[in-house]
Amino acid sequence: MAVDQLDAVFAALADPTRRAILARLAQGEANVAELAEPFPISQPAVSKHLRVLEGAGLISRAARGTARYSRLEAEPLRRADEWMQSYKRFWSESFDKLDAALAAYLREPVESHEPPVDGPVIDTPREDTP
Amino acid sequence: MAVDQLDAVFAALADPTRRAILARLAQGEANVAELAEPFPISQPAVSKHLRVLEGAGLISRAARGTARYSRLEAEPLRRADEWMQSYKRFWSESFDKLDAALAAYLREPVESHEPPVDGPVIDTPREDTP
DNA sequence: CCCTTTCGTAACCGAACGGTTTTGATAACC
C-alpha cells in the first residue's frame, strides 16, 4: 500500500530532469513552458515528466486560464526520507564501530570452525568520492 | 559526476525487491541463496538485483569460498538523504504555517481539484537552492 | 578425482521508459 507509493516516488526521483523540475518548483509554482525552458527536450516530454511526478504525488496541478501550474508537494518526500531513517544508523559515526563488531560476530557462525585462510574475508572497501 | 550516482541510487531504491534486500542486509551480511530465499524469483534475478545495488554503491561484495557475501554500504543512502534535506523545509512545521499564510495570501478565484490555491510565481521564502 | 554447492553470465522475452512528431482542445486576445 504505502510501499507501492515508495516505488513511484523513488522511480520519479531517479530521473535528473524530474529532480531539476522539483528544484525549480521549490522556488515556487510554474507552468509547463517555464518548467520546460531549461531543458533541451520537447514540451510533451516535460508534460510526461510532470505526469510521472503527479502520479508519485510529488506535485499537484491546477489550471488557471490556459496555463496549468504545478506545485511542489513534499509529503511523498517526507515518507521517502522516513524510510531512509531506518538506515541512518549505518552511516552514523557511532554505528561504524558497532557495525564492525557486529559484522565480525556474524562472520563466525557462517563457516563454523574454519581458519580464516583465504584472503581478507570481508575487507572494508573505502572508496570515497573517486 | 555525483549527480549520476544519485540517478543510480534512486533507481535502485525504486524496486521493492531491492529495498527488501537492503532491509535484510541491515541485519548483517548474507550470501545470494539467503537473500533469494524470501522471494518467488529465480537466483539469477536476485543476482541481477545485487548487481544493480552494487552499481549504485549500496552494497559491496566479497567471496568467501564458493559463497559471495553482500554487505550494506550506506554512504549512497546518506547522499540521497542529503539531497532530500533541501526539501525538508517543505514538510517541516514552520514551513506549514508559512505555506498556509502564503497560500491564503495568494488565493484567487480558481477552481481546481486538490489544493484550492495558486498564484503567480511565488517568491522564495528562503534561498537554499541545490 | 568426481560431484555437489554456489553463483555469475549469456541469450532471450515482454513491458515500461524517455524521447519524438503530430494533432486537438480550450482559454484568451484583437
Next chain:
DNA sequence: GGTTATCAAAACCGTTCGGTTACGAAAGGG
C-alpha cells in the same frame, strides 16, 4: 469570429528493466 498561446493525448521508436532458462566456472567434500 478568427487567431494565438498553452498544454495534453496519441502513435511511434529505440533502449532499459525485470524476469526467465540454460550453461559454466570454481571451491570444497567424499
